[in-house]
Amino acid sequence: xxxxxxxxxxxxxxxxxxxxxxxxxxxxxxxxxxxxxxxxxxxxxxxxxxxxxxxxxxxxxxxxxxxxxxxxxxxxxxxxxxxxxxxxxxxxxxxxxxxxxxxxxxxxxxxxxxxxxxxxxxxxxxxx
DNA sequence: TTTCTAACA
DNA sequence: TGTTAGAA
Numbered sequence: 001x002x003x004x005x006x007x008x009x010x011x012x013x014x015x016x017x018x019x020x021x022x023x024x025x026x027x028x029x030x031x032x033x034x035x036x037x038x039x040x041x042x043x044x045x046x047x048x049x050x051x052x053x054x055x056x057x058x059x060x061x062x063x064x065x066x067x068x069x070x071x072x073x074x075x076x077x078x079x080x081x082x083x084x085x086x087x088x089x090x091x092x093x094x095x096x097x098x099x100x101x102x103x104x105x106x107x108x109x110x111x112x113x114x115x116x117x118x119x120x121x122x123x124x125x126x127x128x
Numbered sequence: 129t130t131t132c133t134a135a136c137a
Numbered sequence: 138t139g140t141t142a143g144a145a
Contacts, residue, residue, distance in 0.1 A: 015131055026131075027138065045145070047131055 011041035011049040018050050022058050029058060035071050037061050037078065 001009075015026055022029070032038050033048065038057050040048045050058075064074045 025138080027140085030132085031138085045131090046133095047145095 008052040011051045011054065013050045013052075013055070015048055018055060018058070021055050022062065024058065024062060028062075032058055032061050035075065037071070037074060 013021070015029065018024075018029055019026055029038075030048075033040050038050070038054050038061070040050050040054060043049060061074055064077065065071075069077075
């Protein structure tokens, strides 16, 4: 992990800052947090602390939700991310390109957005 | 003052 | 999701 990523992963931002940076309410931020969609840290006095990567994740979740996905569907998107990274590390196979990742995610996004039709042959094959 | 949890005239 | 009460 480079020094740059290390900084982006440092949880040092308090709730108020995250609210300003994301334009979301504390309620929404805590909700994503409680759902496990964001890994915030806590201070000794139980206050949440977020990193820049957390901010990106929060914004990402916001976008998915705006696109019509519900919390459960958003969770699945990241579960798949996790599984793919898990298998990637276990059996050192070829690196997965961003393009490929987006293809996998598109399937979930299509379904979530209601653009996916089970009996539509156009979606029968390909992604998974 | 800021943030937290829990709960709902 | 908003909002509020009461505590830290």
